[in-house]
Amino acid sequence: METVHEKNAKVFKAFCDPKRLAVLEQLRSGEKCACVLLDKLDIGQSGLSYHMKILCESGIVDSRQQGKWTHYRLSETGRAYALALLQQITAPDTAQLSCCGCKE
Amino acid sequence: METVHEKNAKVFKAFCDPKRLAVLEQLRSGEKCACVLLDKLDIGQSGLSYHMKILCESGIVDSRQQGKWTHYRLSETGRAYALALLQQITAPDTAQLSCCGCKE
DNA sequence: ACCTCACATCAACTTATTTTGATGTGATTA
DNA sequence: TAATCACATCAAAATAAGTTGATGTGAGGT
Numbered sequence: 001m002e003t004v005h006e007k008n009a010k011v012f013k014a015f016c017d018p019k020r021l022a023v024l025e026q027l028r029s030g031e032k033c034a035c036v037l038l039d040k041l042d043i044g045q046s047g048l049s050y051h052m053k054i055l056c057e058s059g060i061v062d063s064r065q066q067g068k069w070t071h072y073r074l075s076e077t078g079r080a081y082a083l084a085l086l087q088q089i090t091a092p093d094t095a096q097l098s099c100c101g102c103k104e
Numbered sequence: 105m106e107t108v109h110e111k112n113a114k115v116f117k118a119f120c121d122p123k124r125l126a127v128l129e130q131l132r133s134g135e136k137c138a139c140v141l142l143d144k145l146d147i148g149q150s151g152l153s154y155h156m157k158i159l160c161e162s163g164i165v166d167s168r169q170q171g172k173w174t175h176y177r178l179s180e181t182g183r184a185y186a187l188a189l190l191q192q193i194t195a196p197d198t199a200q201l202s203c204c205g206c207k208e
Numbered sequence: 209a210c211c212t213c214a215c216a217t218c219a220a221c222t223t224a225t226t227t228t229g230a231t232g233t234g235a236t237t238a
Numbered sequence: 239t240a241a242t243c244a245c246a247t248c249a250a251a252a253t254a255a256g257t258t259g260a261t262g263t264g265a266g267g268t
Binding site: 017 | 107108109112113116117119120121122123124125126128129132133134135164178179180182183186189190191194195197
């Protein structure tokens, strides 16, 4: 069983690694194929594959096969989901405001 | 030297761990002292201290000493910063849209 | 001054993540 | 169909993150 916290933590794992942030930066300017991402990244081919899998599974990146090439792009849906989630988990919930509970 | 990607990755590390998300959930309803956080968390005292340090250093949580107790609360500034950062790193940058670059 | 409480820090350990090189697979080309 | 290209997968190794228990520290209380 996976708790909701474990599930949510996975969404943010996508943004927790500098290599993955470098990939996202490249994708901001449009769809890229793996070979293009690769030669700007100081990383091996299997390393890129590893990180792209994490980005795709987190939903923030979509992929598309075209013959031998795989093209990656930012997912607008994934973006919206991550932003909404971050807003939610950091939002003060004034409806249930309680005092500290400390024995002082 | 720390790259901007390494710096940004640290911000999201705060949200990458289920225990830390559980802490944030508690803080949504208002300021809490460590002892209160502790007994809802299936974690040891030193473990909580470890996670609170990460949350504070990432800027998403502020702490306040009051006598022997330390009180923690969500930081509105930290929240705004993390949200703005997430928006920025996932925003399509149409100004510099380029074609894929693949040799197809 | 001494004791206790709340929390921080440390070191040893466990577990998870990342990197690397080798090998596998499916699409395309010769 | 054999060779090659683009990428995925695997296993081993390196590194990082998290847990645990012991010890340190500083604020209060006695």
